[in-house]
Amino acid sequence: MLVPDLPLRTDRLVLRAFTADDLAALTAYRSRPEVTRYLYHEPYDDAAAAAAIERLRGRTEVRAPGDVLNLAMVLPATGELVGDVLLTWASGEHQQGEIGYVLHPDHTGRGYVTEAAREMLRLGFEGLGLHRIVGRLDARNSASARVLERLGMRREAHLRENEFVKGEWTDEVVYAMLGREWRARLTAD
Known part of the structure; x- marks a missing residue:
């Protein structure tokens, strides 16, 4: 179980629960193709x-x-509000999790996503005691792949045409x- 004491603070960000007041800011980036x-x-x-917003407000x-x-x-x-980040507890039996993120394009290239996603890894490994955390992405999304690589995550699979999304494979x-890789990185830093 993980009930974080919100808001969380990283070096340059505050990670907090969504509120109804975030509607315009969320729309500003999630409405962009x-x-x-x-x-x-x-x-x-x-x-x-x-x-x-209603769904996100309940995910604390x-x-x-x-x-x-x-x-x-x-x-x-x-x-x-410049983006959002998530941690999913995917499996209790196998102690698996998943991270994800979305950022307003006006704020790319500053390391915000890496910083926020690192905090999600910390919560997953240290807060939930997960064994393994994944990040899944469309193979064309090279910017997201670079984030996961900066976090020290290992590329494990490239699944060919495994999903039919928005009218295409x-x-x-x-x-x-x-x-254990997370803990090794902490002692190496």
Whole structure:
């Protein structure tokens, strides 16, 4: 079980629960085709964004397999919402998790996603005691692959045309890290 004491703070970000006031900021990036290109959903319209906010507001703790922790990535100096990050407890029996993230394109190239995703790895390995955490992505999403590589995750699989997404067959790439690899990185730093 993981019930983080929110908000969490990293070097340059505040990771907090979503609120109803985040609707406009979430819509500002999740409505953009270039942001959702490699995601399972289409660009959000107002109704989809409102439904997403309601769903995200309830994702503040991980009590059982299948639960998702979804946090807003906020710049502390301005309070600006720049993206979101998640940790899913995928399997209790096999102690597996998954991380994911979405960032407003105006804030790319600054390391925010890497910083927030590193905190999700920490929560998964240290908070939930997970054995293995994966990051899955569309194989064309090279920017996301670079994030996972910077985190020290290992590319484990390239699945050819394994999903039919938005009218086309897509390849999926899977990256992973084991708990012992996470702990080894901490002692090496």
